[in-house]
Amino acid sequence: MHDPERSLQEGSVSEEILQKWEARGVSRRDFLKFCSVMTASLALPASFMGQIAEAIEADNRPPVIWMEFQGCTGDSEAFLRANQPTAAELILDYLSVDYHETIMAAAGHQAEAAKHKTVEEYKGKYIAIVEGSIPMGAGGAYCTIAGDSALNIARKVCGNAAATIAVGSCSSYGGIPAAAPNPTGAVSVSEAVPGATVINLPGCPLNAENLTAAIVHFLTFKKLPATDQFGRPKFAYGKRIHDNCERRGHFDAGQYAEGFGDAGHRQGWCLYKLGCKGPETFHNCPTVRYNEGTSWPIQAGHGCIGCSEPQFWDTMTPFYRRLPQVPGFGIEATADKLGLGLAAATAVAFGAHGVASALRKGDETDTKVKKED
Amino acid sequence: MKALELRYVWEWPVRLTHWFNVIAIIVLSVTGYYIGDPFVSVPSTNSYVMGWMRFLHFVFAYVFAISWVVRIVWMFFGNQYARFPAFAPWATREGWKHIVGTFNYYTFLKKKVPYVVGHNALAAMAYSGVFVLFLIQIVSGFALYGQFQPGSFWDSAFGWLLPMFGNQGLRLTHHIIMWLLIGFAIHHVYSGWLMDTKEKNGVMGSIFGGYKFIDPDEE
Structure with a gap:
């Protein structure tokens, strides 16, 4: 018999849930592996495994809208890269991804309609996932989808979401599009939509495991995991x-x-x-x-x-050197070469000053001579 | 004729912090340079070269930081040669005379160096600059050190500097200041020797024993 109290204490997953997943084509071994990986990824004690398994099973799984703006689809790639259907992938399929530009079957007005429907029907309940940065330059004209700017779409979709997950470094911090001189005025989701509840999962690309874990955390505890000063979950970005x-x-x-x-x-x-x-x-x-x-x-x-x-x-540049170049000097002028030059120049200058001072007579403080007068 | 008088100029905290700084700067420069550019590669995995270098660097970082704090505190309690005003000759008319006079002496424009008991005017200003460099070095160093554990004391105290100046920018600053301090050390030892031979007041010995020879006529 399924006893929630017992499964909570021991971290065991109920037979009922395992059978359901087996019917969906996920072996009980794979499902248990998935649950333990998620528990470990979130740095939770093993006793939480049962709770996680139940949260994933619960029927109030929120729909997901995946939006891509100024990005390279690398995060979608990382997410879809698996060469065999894993439990994680099925979980996300099961989440009902209502809109994902790269993989959705619908196109054009149909796709847009699906997105708007989700936003209206599940206002404040769905999860928004954003890939790519949002250009603020030229009134947002550098990135438009279905005639609307990325900025407007993000404000509407992320602003009404229960939570927004920024996947990859572009949506988390602006990433490569925002690199100097940032021609499109690219910004992160949290900068573009200041009021939204955003968690950042940076990485180029992000690690799909961390995305799954963040979603599982949200499903289990109904809130986003604890973050560091850069809005990244501590379970994934807490250690060097x-x-x-x-x-x-x-x-x-x-x-x-x-x-x-x-x-x-x-x-x-x-x-x-x-x-x-x-x-x-x-x-x-x-x-x-x-x-x-x-x-x-x-x-x-x-x-x-x-x-x-x-x-x-x-x-973080230069990527292949320990230290950046010293600004204002040539490409090859490292801090050490300049420093050694500085030290040598100081030694030479004071050496010369010393020789001149040693040869110079009559500048001593004339103690004895004066007193004998 | 009046005899030269022996005066206790550098009190023991001044001398002690000076020598702690000397040892710390030498150890920190050598180990710090190695951490930035590990010039020795060892054949055996049993070694612990970088480990020891970092350990020494962190231990002496604490020595250096404590020494700096003690010296700053002594600026409130020490004698007239150790207090804040001694490091700000630019604040008084008399001080300006000494600045110009010392500058003219160094640049061979004048033959006489202005008579002072404590620091000469230019040296005092150089030291105030060095105190600032020390502080930047300590703060940037502990900010970088704090990364070993987010949320640790040092990370909370100075971690905010990392996003502000960038990790790489902070490391470059830490590195460049090391070279500036090495340049300063060369200058410092030379000037000490020069003044020792020219002023004949025992300045080189005074940092060991604390006493200088004072000419009552000049004062």
Whole structure:
């Protein structure tokens, strides 16, 4: 018999729910795996597993509107990339994604009508997912869909949503479209729609696992997960990549790849000297990885570029060096070369001053001489 | 003829913080340079070179920060040579005379250096600048250090600087100031030697023992 009290205590999932999912083509093993991954991703104790399983099963699942503005569809790609239908994918299918430009069957007026219908019928109840930044320049004319600007659409759809999830760095912080000089005046969702309840899931692309976990959190607890100062959920962005990196041992030991393909690189040494931004980037890539845990940039031998940090294209560059160049000096003038030059110039200047002072007579404080007079 | 008089100029907190700063700046520069550019790559995974470098850097960061705070506090309690006004010669007419006089001496325009018991006017101004550089170094350093744990004390205290100046910008600043301080150290030791030989008041020895030779006629 299904006993909610018991399942809550032990974290067990009821037979009833498992059978329902089996009927939908998800084996009980896969469903349990999914629930435990979600529980772990959200940093919840195992006893929450039963609660999560029930929340996903409950019949009040909200509809989802996925909007894409100034983006590259990379986040949709990341989300659809799975080569076999996973439990996560089915969950999201089951969420009734009413509008998603890339994958919806409807087109034109029909599609727009579906979107408007959802907004009207489920006002304050649906989830809005935004991919891509919103251009504010030229009155929003740089990005229009069905004759309306991205800005207007976002204000309408996100403004009436129960919650808005900004997926990827563009919708979270403006991303690459907002990189200097930001020709279209691109901004994030939270800047474009200040009143909306927004959670940011940055990354280039975002990790689909984190999106699923954020939705599951919302379904389970009826609110968005706790966020850091940049509006990112702490369960996914609370730890530095560097501190969970599989190459960290090589960093602490002092073993660094000096170039791509050199001996150190082939042995999997730390990519710090190749400009890895893992020490200043907060994301759960090392533990969750991408594409169903297959790999992630550092595992594949490329340093982190800090893509989940605000304005990463401007603030994390140069991607292949530790430090940025000193402004106002040549391309190759690193702080160290300038510093060494400065130290050497100081030494030479004072050396010369010293020689001149040593040869100079009569500038001493004449203590003895004066007193003998 | 009056005899030269020995005067206790640099009290012990001044000397102590000075030498703590010297040790801390040397250790922090060497370890900090290594952290920014690990020039030694070790063959064995058993080593812990970067680990120790970072450990030393963080320990001496605390030493340096405490030393800075103690010296600033001493500006309220110390003698006339250690207090705030000693570092602001530009605030008085007399001070301006010393600034111009010392400048003329350094640039070989005048033969006599203005007589002072404590810091000379230019040195005092350089030190106030160095105190500011120290502060920027301490704050930027602890802001970067705080990233190891979001929500930690240092992250809450200075973490807001990271989005303001950018992580990379803060690291570049931290790096450049190290070189400015190395440049300052070269200048500082040279000027000490120069004044020691020219003023003959035992300035080099005074940072060890605290006493300077004072000429009562000049004062």
